Amino acid sequence: AATIGITIGATLEAQHTRRQLELAEERTAVLAVAAERERIGRDLHDILGHSLTTIAVKADLAERLIGRDDDALRTEIRQLAEIARQSLSDVRATASGMREVRLGPELAAARAVLLAAGVAPITPRSLPQLGDDTSELFGYVVREGVTNVVRHADATRCVIECDSSGISVADDGVGITGPGEGSGIAGLRTRLDAAGGTFEVESTPQGTRITARLGTTP
Amino acid sequence: AATIGITIGATLEAQHTRRQLELAEERTAVLAVAAERERIGRDLHDILGHSLTTIAVKADLAERLIGRDDDALRTEIRQLAEIARQSLSDVRATASGMREVRLGPELAAARAVLLAAGVAPITPRSLPQLGDDTSELFGYVVREGVTNVVRHADATRCVIECDSSGISVADDGVGITGPGEGSGIAGLRTRLDAAGGTFEVESTPQGTRITARLGTTP
Amino acid sequence: MITIVIAEDQALIRAALATMLNLEDDLEVIGQAADCRAALDTVLAGTPDILLLDVQMPDGGLGVDDGLEIVPMVREAAPSTRVIVLTTFGRPGYLRRALEAGASGFLVKDTPANRLVEGIRRVARGLRVVDPELAAASLSLGVSPLSPK
Ligand SMILES: Nc1ncnc2c1ncn2[C@@H]1O[C@H](COP(=O)(O)OP(=O)(O)OP(=O)(O)O)[C@@H](O)[C@H]1O
Ligand SMILES: Nc1ncnc2c1ncn2[C@@H]1O[C@H](COP(=O)(O)OP(=O)(O)OP(=O)(O)O)[C@@H](O)[C@H]1O
Ligand SMILES: [Mg+2]
Ligand SMILES: [Mg+2]
Ligand SMILES: [Mg+2]
Numbered sequence: 001a002a003t004i005g006i007t008i009g010a011t012l013e014a015q016h017t018r019r020q021l022e023l024a025e026e027r028t029a030v031l032a033v034a035a036e037r038e039r040i041g042r043d044l045h046d047i048l049g050h051s052l053t054t055i056a057v058k059a060d061l062a063e064r065l066i067g068r069d070d071d072a073l074r075t076e077i078r079q080l081a082e083i084a085r086q087s088l089s090d091v092r093a094t095a096s097g098m099r100e101v102r103l104g105p106e107l108a109a110a111r112a113v114l115l116a117a118g119v120a121p122i123t124p125r126s127l128p129q130l131g132d133d134t135s136e137l138f139g140y141v142v143r144e145g146v147t148n149v150v151r152h153a154d155a156t157r158c159v160i161e162c163d164s165s166g167i168s169v170a171d172d173g174v175g176i177t178g179p180g181e182g183s184g185i186a187g188l189r190t191r192l193d194a195a196g197g198t199f200e201v202e203s204t205p206q207g208t209r210i211t212a213r214l215g216t217t218p
Numbered sequence: 219a220a221t222i223g224i225t226i227g228a229t230l231e232a233q234h235t236r237r238q239l240e241l242a243e244e245r246t247a248v249l250a251v252a253a254e255r256e257r258i259g260r261d262l263h264d265i266l267g268h269s270l271t272t273i274a275v276k277a278d279l280a281e282r283l284i285g286r287d288d289d290a291l292r293t294e295i296r297q298l299a300e301i302a303r304q305s306l307s308d309v310r311a312t313a314s315g316m317r318e319v320r321l322g323p324e325l326a327a328a329r330a331v332l333l334a335a336g337v338a339p340i341t342p343r344s345l346p347q348l349g350d351d352t353s354e355l356f357g358y359v360v361r362e363g364v365t366n367v368v369r370h371a372d373a374t375r376c377v378i379e380c381d382s383s384g385i386s387v388a389d390d391g392v393g394i395t396g397p398g399e400g401s402g403i404a405g406l407r408t409r410l411d412a413a414g415g416t417f418e419v420e421s422t423p424q425g426t427r428i429t430a431r432l433g434t435t436p
Numbered sequence: 437m438i439t440i441v442i443a444e445d446q447a448l449i450r451a452a453l454a455t456m457l458n459l460e461d462d463l464e465v466i467g468q469a470a471d472c473r474a475a476l477d478t479v480l481a482g483t484p485d486i487l488l489l490d491v492q493m494p495d496g497g498l499g500v501d502d503g504l505e506i507v508p509m510v511r512e513a514a515p516s517t518r519v520i521v522l523t524t525f526g527r528p529g530y531l532r533r534a535l536e537a538g539a540s541g542f543l544v545k546d547t548p549a550n551r552l553v554e555g556i557r558r559v560a561r562g563l564r565v566v567d568p569e570l571a572a573a574s575l576s577l578g579v580s581p582l583s584p585k
Contacts (some may be wrong), residue, residue: 048266049524052306053546054448055273059299060549061456062280066288066295072455074284079448080298081277088270303546310525330532335566368568 051087055080103127103167106139107160110146117150119171120157128164134214138167139194141212144184145169152178153208166197170209176201188212269305273298288319320355321345321385325378328364335368337389338375345383352432356385356411359430360400363387370396371426388427396418406430438560439453441467443475443503444522445493449545455486460553462504471496472506476513483514485560490545491523491530504530507537518559531566541565 059078063071107123114118114121130138142160146169149158153173161168180190188210192199196215201208251426276298325341332339347386348356360378365388367376371391379386403419406428410417420426440457442465443477444450454465467478473496479487487510491503501507507519520541521534535541540559543552555565 047308048309050446052302052309053524053544054446054452056299056302056306057449057452057549058454059295059302063292063295063299064456064459064549066292068459070284074281076283076452077277077281081274081281082269083448084274084277088267088274091266091270094308115531120566163540290454299548303548306546331566331568335568336564365568370567382582 004116017058036079047089048087051083051090054083057084064194101136101139101143102132103130103135103138103142103162106142108144110160113146113150114158119153119155120148121157122157127162130164131196137191137197138162138212140191141167141188141210142169145210148184148208148210149173152176155207161172166213168209168211170207172207175205175208176203185210266305269308274302276301285389300406319354319361320350321348321353321356321360321380324357324360328360328378331364331368332376337371337373338368340375340377342378342380345380348382351413352382352412354411355415356380356430358409359385359406359428360387362406363428366402366426366428367391370394373425384429384431386427386429390425393423393426394421402426438463438550438556439466439473439482440464440486441478441482441484441517442488443469443478443493444488444490444515444545445470446490449503452455454504456564457553457556458548463553471492471498472500474510475503476506477496479514479517480557481508484517486556487506487517487519488556489519489521490541491521504533504537508533511538518562520555520565543567554582578579 004165057074062073062076062080065076104127107127111121111123145160146158149155149169149171152169155171155173155193157172159170161170189199198213198215200211200213202211203209248258251431264401265280273355275306276294280291281306283294300390325345329339329341330397367373367387367389371389373389373391375390377386377388409415416431416433418431440463442450442453442457443522444453448558449471450468451472454468457463457465466482466484469475469478474494475480475487475489475496476498489503489507489510493503495501504521507521509517510517518540519538520543521530522545523530523545525546531542541555541564542563543555547555547567558565
């Protein structure tokens with residue numbers, strides 16, 4: 001009876017844990033989204049609130065200057081057009097900034113995900129100077145590689161190495177045991193092909209390493 | 219030994235569950251943030267890119283009209299100001315996190331707005347249980363109705379009544395004197411139509427009442 | 437004549453507002469300020485009928501967090517000056533703080549010129565003006581992503 005009691009207790013505990021964690025999961029997602037929104041909200045505020053307000057106020061002023069002072073009117077309208085154009089380029093930069101993948105932020109996110117998953121992250125202390133295209137490409141390698149480590153590897157550590165011509169993500173997990181490639185690895189292979197580089201997956205029961213190399217111009 | 223074995227097994231299972239769920243949690247958060255970012259980026263770009271471009275073009279045109287055609291100039295400047303204000307309110311909506319509309323919070327906000335505007339709010343002490351759709355619909359009725367009271371009615375009190383099948387917002391103000399419906403009332407009518415319900419505006423010089431009723435399934 | 441001081445750190449907006457208000461026959465902008473301390477000094481020097489007050493402004497060494505914090509100081513030192521708070525975005529708590537501090541008006545900065553002018557006249561007559569949509573945003577009680585940490 002004691003045995004059964006303890007076992008049931010532990011199972012109930014597992015259920016409870018599961019429940020708690022599902023709740024926590026939801027909360028985390030909501031909070032993360034809220035934090036991100038807050039950040040973007042502030043950016044928006046700073047970038048656009050001022051500009052659009054200035055445009056509206058200047059337009060009202062301009063309307064009142066019609067027929068009264070053409071020179072002042074011209075100045076207001078020119079400034080207003082300039083502000084609109086400047087804001088437009090700010091919006092473009094911000095909007096694409098929200099969509100873009102870059103190595104630096106991906107590494108930071110990767111560390112956080114790995115730590116949260118109980119995998120020790122070993123990542124480069126400093127990053128090479130990379131063009132936008134390469135930074136994006138390497139960012140995708142990190143994102144997919146680390147997602148796979150967290151999902152499939154059952155690893156205790158994950159080592160990311162990088163120089164200006166290549167990047168690798170290695171873990172000490174169980175290695176690839178499944179049937180083969182899903183869309184994650186296939187996608188990376190396609191990206192590297194398109195960039196004229198190479199992509200390699202090495203896997204043993206001691207762990208997995210993926211390596212992306214840029215094409216060498218010989 | 220058997221007892222201990224089983225217990226340890228269950229505990230390990232609990233730990234594993236915990237671990238798995240933490241992973242799921244982190245993934246969810248990361249994905250949710252990425253999705254939200256992308257969505258806001260898109261919204262931002264779509265909403266503002268067009269408006270700012272239009273503003274810039276209209277400003278250029280306006281500059282050319284100075285001293286040549288004051289009427290056309292005035293029209294351009296007014297349209298431009300209007301676009302700037304509309305964009306600002308779009309930014310406000312985006313920045314405030316696309317707060318979902320629900321009856322409870324809207325009523326609380328309505329009370330506060332009415333009080334601040336010097337109109338005595340008389341609102342239900344308790345709310346009926348409502349599904350999300352109905353709660354949202356009634357929330358919109360309160361939001362627009364109260365905004366109209368504060369803006370147009372010159373009222374001293376505003377009575378909001380609600381049950382599970384309908385809601386009304388009534389004031390003791392001057393009644394509708396203007397030419398007719400703006401987009402606020404038209405919008406409510408459309409929402410109620412879409413929900414298979416009815417929407418009614420009653421107005422006398424002693425005040426205005428709007429009433430939304432859900433469709434009855436006879 | 438209704439006399440006005442404009443306190444606003446963004447020079448383009450401040451200048452446009454000043455020029456625009458001065459075009460009205462019954463309004464006169466008698467001073468401008470770009471931070472909280474200057475706002476207080478300018479009000480004390482000229483005791484205007486109306487102070488148009490931005491919320492997010494540098495403190496100018498006064499040791500306040502934002503423009504709303506100088507409303508009570510203005511009310512105390514120049515009781516005849518009525519305060520209209522102007523802001524770009526409503527944030528939770530702004531409206532309540534503004535009204536509790538003794539402000540008479542609460543408007544978005546891009547309030548159309550004729551409504552702003554009308555609002556100034558109303559406040560000068562002792563009435564209160566509150567932008568309803570801004571009020572709704574500033575009062576939202578739920579967790580707002582823009583609420584201060
Ligand atoms: N680091 C790793 N450790 C162990 N197994 C791995 C690792 N990376 C990949 N795998 C195995 O290789 C398979 C293919 O990976 P791939 O990333 O292509 O697809 P996936 O992760 O299953 O799905 P997705 O398309 O969402 O990425 C995985 O299903 C998994 O079985
Ligand atoms: N409670 C009310 N008291 C007096 N007049 C009202 C009231 N509600 C509406 N009105 C009048 O009816 C008109 C139409 O209202 P409606 O909400 O459709 O448009 P609006 O408030 O002018 O603009 P918006 O599109 O921003 O809501 C208003 O312009 C106003 O003249
Ligand atoms: Mg994968
Ligand atoms: Mg309306
Ligand atoms: Mg400011």
